[in-house]
Amino acid sequence: MSRHIIFYANSYDPFAQRAFIVLNEKKQSVERRDLQDLPERHKLFNLSGTQLPVLVVDDIPIQLMMLICEYLDETMGPTTLHPKDPMQRAIHNYHCEIGTWMLVTMAQLHRSADKDQLNSKAETIRTMLGVLENKLDGSPYFSGDTFSFVDIWFGTIAPYFDVYEQHTDLDFLGRRPRLRTYFANLTARESVAKAIPLDAKEHMLQAMKDRNSEFSRILGAR
């Protein structure tokens, strides 16, 4: 039974890149179109008011990245990216959620109007990095040698920290060697590397500079 699947998404979007990684892991591909070409009838409500990536399967739209990624994981070969044990899955899902909260907070960091906001957002990001690092045991991935959704969620986040390291003094990973190694493992994985455009970091840096925010100013100062 062949399904017609189209993924409407932008390739620089770290949320959308999660699905590209899932597809790479599954060695599958689907038709890809720009998010701006999403037909009106497939536009689904969300609270942010901006258009989120949408997977359309036989003319039925799915929105929200966890739902899209779970759907792909479960329908393209055996489910491999999420633990089967209910408690382990709850723990994995919670840490995926931290990845989502981190991306949201990073966007607020980039937009921060003054030093106080910048420091407050940076502090929240540090707290979340601490939560993640506490769960890492020195294995290559979040769950030993098994690559899973949590690794995908942080795989699309890791390149931002390269940009922070190179262009700011925020020193997020300074005293976090396990996290630094973990992020390097993620971006080195083929499925992740292939999902992130080659010029992604230049693109991030330009977007951060264009914000005209306190964060843009600290980038320029270095």
Place this chain on the structure above:
Amino acid sequence: MSRHIIFYANSYDPFAQRAFIVLNEKKQSVERRDLQDLPERHKLFNLSGTQLPVLVVDDIPIQLMMLICEYLDETMGPTTLHPKDPMQRAIHNYHCEIGTWMLVTMAQLHRSADKDQLNSKAETIRTMLGVLENKLDGSPYFSGDTFSFVDIWFGTIAPYFDVYEQHTDLDFLGRRPRLRTYFANLTARESVAKAIPLDAKEHMLQAMKDRNSEFSRILGAR
């Protein structure tokens, strides 16, 4: 293998009530304690900064209501509250998310500082009610005769609309007869009725009045 489960939650919390309904559906109970008694070691990070309900299973904490409810559904007898088909589950999950967004927006409505904010939040709620109603086909529940997570999510929301109807002119359900019947079906279900304290509506009304917001003022005016 017997597990020791404690649910730290407040009984008036519409988010926490979802888990009470799941337990009622499963004809199971767990030890219940006040959220303020949650031990320090079980406090998990979340972006809101407020303490969310936590389920502690053999000393391991789970946070976020969907994760708690999925865990209970999957470990207390056969999984019955979530569809097995991946596409159906994505659709159900998306509509649960609308229920969560609605509760968040309702809290903003209650806190609104002026008429513009109040109208804008009311409008967002109307949009979400429209999305939900479009999926209802006149069956008792979201998915025909099968009671599921979506019904649980909206089951703890429905009583608020009774309060809105009785104490405001917002008329959320005025031209939505299917939704009105659906909400009545939900609150009539035994598992839902038992999960919501008898004086919940008085409690809601008092909390709304205490906000000292534009919404408090329109309550007083009627």
